Amino acid sequence: MEKVFDFDSSPDAYTADAAVLCCFDERIRHAVQKFLSRREILHPDMVVVAGGAKTLASPRNDFERDFILEQLRMSILLHKTTRAILMSHSDCATYGGLAAFGGNRQREAEHHRQELQRAAELVRARFPGIEVETYFVTFEGVFSTSGTIKKVA
Numbered sequence: 001m002e003k004v005f006d007f008d009s010s011p012d013a014y015t016a017d018a019a020v021l022c023c024f025d026e027r028i029r030h031a032v033q034k035f036l037s038r039r040e041i042l043h044p045d046m047v048v049v050a051g052g053a054k055t056l057a058s059p060r061n062d063f064e065r066d067f068i069l070e071q072l073r074m075s076i077l078l079h080k081t082t083r084a085i086l087m088s089h090s091d092c093a094t095y096g097g098l099a100a101f102g103g104n105r106q107r108e109a110e111h112h113r114q115e116l117q118r119a120a121e122l123v124r125a126r127f128p129g130i131e132v133e134t135y136f137v138t139f140e141g142v143f144s145t146s147g148t149i150k151k152v153a
C-alpha cells in the first residue's frame with residue numbers, strides 16, 4: 001500500500017457518547033456537527049443515511065429499518081452507547097422536500113415531530129433503558145422535539 005494522506009488519529013478505544021442517526025444531506029452536516037460538539041458529544045457513532053430517522057419512522061421496507069436498528073445495536077454492543085440521537089431535517093428529499101408540505105414550514109415541522117416520535121418509540125421498545133433524544137434540523141438551527149434539553153448557546 002502507498003500512503004496517500006498523512007494524518008494521526010487516536011487509536012484508543014472509546015465509549016460512544018451517543019449513536020446519532022441523521023440524514024446524509026450535506027447542507028445540514030455542519031449544523032449537526034456543531035450542535036453535537038456544543039452538547040459535548042465528542043465521540044458519537046454516526047449513522048448517516050438518506051432520510052435519517054425516517055428509516056425508522058417510515059422505512060421504505062423492512063430491510064431498511066432492520067439495518068438501522070442493527071447499527072444501533074452494534075453501537076450499544078461495541079461502544080457501550082446509552083443514548084440515541086435521532087434526527088430529521090427540513091427540505092429532506094426523502095420526504096419530497098419542503099414542497100411536499102406545500103412550502104409550509106409549520107406543517108413540515110409538525111409532520112417531522114410525529115415521525116421523530118414514532119422513531120423514538122421504536123428505539124425505546126427495541127432497546128429498553130436507552131435514552132432517546134429527537135431533533136429536527138432546519139437551515140436556521142436545531143429544534144428539540146422531545147423537549148428534554150435546554151437551548152445550547
Ligand SMILES: [Zn+2]
Nearest residue numbers: 023025092093
Ligand atoms: Zn435528507
